[in-house]
Each structure stands twice: as C-alpha cells, then as structure tokens.
Amino acid sequence: MTGSFLYEPPISPQVRALYDEDLADGGYVWNVSRLWAHQPGTLKGLFGLMSEAFTPSGLNFRQRGILVAAAATALGDSYCSLAWGGKLGKASDAGLAAGVLTGSDAGLTDQEKAMAAWARKVARDPNATTPADIQALRDAGLDDEQIFAITAFVALRLAFSTINDSLGAQPDAELAQSVPQKVREAVTYGRPVAQAPAV
Numbered sequence: 001m002t003g004s005f006l007y008e009p010p011i012s013p014q015v016r017a018l019y020d021e022d023l024a025d026g027g028y029v030w031n032v033s034r035l036w037a038h039q040p041g042t043l044k045g046l047f048g049l050m051s052e053a054f055t056p057s058g059l060n061f062r063q064r065g066i067l068v069a070a071a072a073t074a075l076g077d078s079y080c081s082l083a084w085g086g087k088l089g090k091a092s093d094a095g096l097a098a099g100v101l102t103g104s105d106a107g108l109t110d111q112e113k114a115m116a117a118w119a120r121k122v123a124r125d126p127n128a129t130t131p132a133d134i135q136a137l138r139d140a141g142l143d144d145e146q147i148f149a150i151t152a153f154v155a156l157r158l159a160f161s162t163i164n165d166s167l168g169a170q171p172d173a174e175l176a177q178s179v180p181q182k183v184r185e186a187v188t189y190g191r192p193v194a195q196a197p198a199v
Contacts, residue, residue, distance in 0.1 A: 003031025078190025094180035
C-alpha cells in the first residue's frame with residue numbers, strides 16, 4: 001500500500017533522505033512523500049519556490065496557514081486541509097482553524113478574512129477575480145508586492161495539491177489522528193483518510 005495510485009519507486013539516496021526526514025519529524029513516512037519519491041528533487045525545488053514566493057509578503061506563519069487552509073478547502077484537498085488545519089490549530093486554536101476550513105472564518109482579523117477570501121477565489125476560479133478583489137486586499141492593509149507574493153504562494157500550493165490529488169494521495173491515518181477533533185470534523189471532502197497506518 002503506497003497511499004496513492006502509483007507504485008512506490010525504488011529506494012535511492014534521494015528517496016532515503018526524503019523518508020528519513022519524515023521519520024525524524026513524525027516517526028512515519030507520509031503517503032505524500034511516497035508519491036513524491038518519484039521526483040524528490042522536484043519536491044525540494046517546489047518547496048523552495050513556495051518559500052521564495054511567500055517571503056516578500058512579510059507575513060507570519062499563522063497567515064501562511066490561513067492561506068493554505070483556505071485554498072486547500074476551496075480545491076477540496078483533504079490532505080493539505082488536515083495537515084495545515086492541524087498546523088494552524090497549533091499556531092492559534094482549533095476553533096479558528098476549523099473556521100477557516102469550513103469558510104466561516106470565525107476568529108480571523110479583517111485582514112486575514114480578506115486573505116482567506118482571496119485564496120479561495122484563486123483556487124476556485126482565477127479568471128473570475130476583479131480589480132475590486134485587489135482593492136479589498138489593499139483596503140485590508142496589503143500592498144501590491146504582498147498581494148503578488150501571496151498569490152504566487154497560493155498558486156504554487158495549488159500545483160502541489162493538484163499533483164497529490166490527481167495521483168490519489170490519501171491523508172495518513174497518523175496525520176488525521178494527530179490533529180484536533182474540530183479540524184478533523186471540518187474536513188468532509190476530498191480523498192478519505194487511509195484506513196491503516198502506513199508501513
């Protein structure tokens with residue numbers, strides 16, 4: 001069982017390094033890592049690009065989590081919703097994280113609400129955005145450089161999620177068990193959680 005539609009590739013030094021990082025962080029190899037083991041260099045490059053895109057925004061980890069959770073929810077990506085809902089819950093609280101995942105945005109500041117709304121629009125229909133949407137972000141206190149940065153970051157996150165979802169990556173049982181119950185209950189979409197811990 002690889003946790004996706006693809007067979008797990010042979011172990012190479014790059015694959016072993018990817019798996020070892022997971023084992024050091026959480027004690028198990030994530031299904032998404034087993035999938036990206038087909039191109040660990042691409043994964044590293046994509047994550048580097050995400051960081052490079054986000055850094056000019058000057059925003060904090062909580063705001064980053066709001067962007068990812070809002071976009072993942074809009075896309076219907078259960079894996080990233082659980083992973084980042086859990087991270088956001090730890091960085092703030094479980095109720096706030098669940099609010100982003102359900103779209104109520106309870107507990108967010110006005111600026112964070114504007115960012116979450118923007119992330120959802122980018123995920124759902126980027127061709128439907130308007131100058132008024134950009135002005136709403138400006139009115140919330142973001143400048144054009146920050147708007148570009150968060151848009152590039154969200155778009156790159158969507159690329160990552162699209163690959164995972166298309167190739168059948170299932171959220172790990174361990175991941176689902178590790179997040180707050182409110183977060184777990186908010187994720188009612190996307191691929192189901194793997195039934196048994198990865199081996």
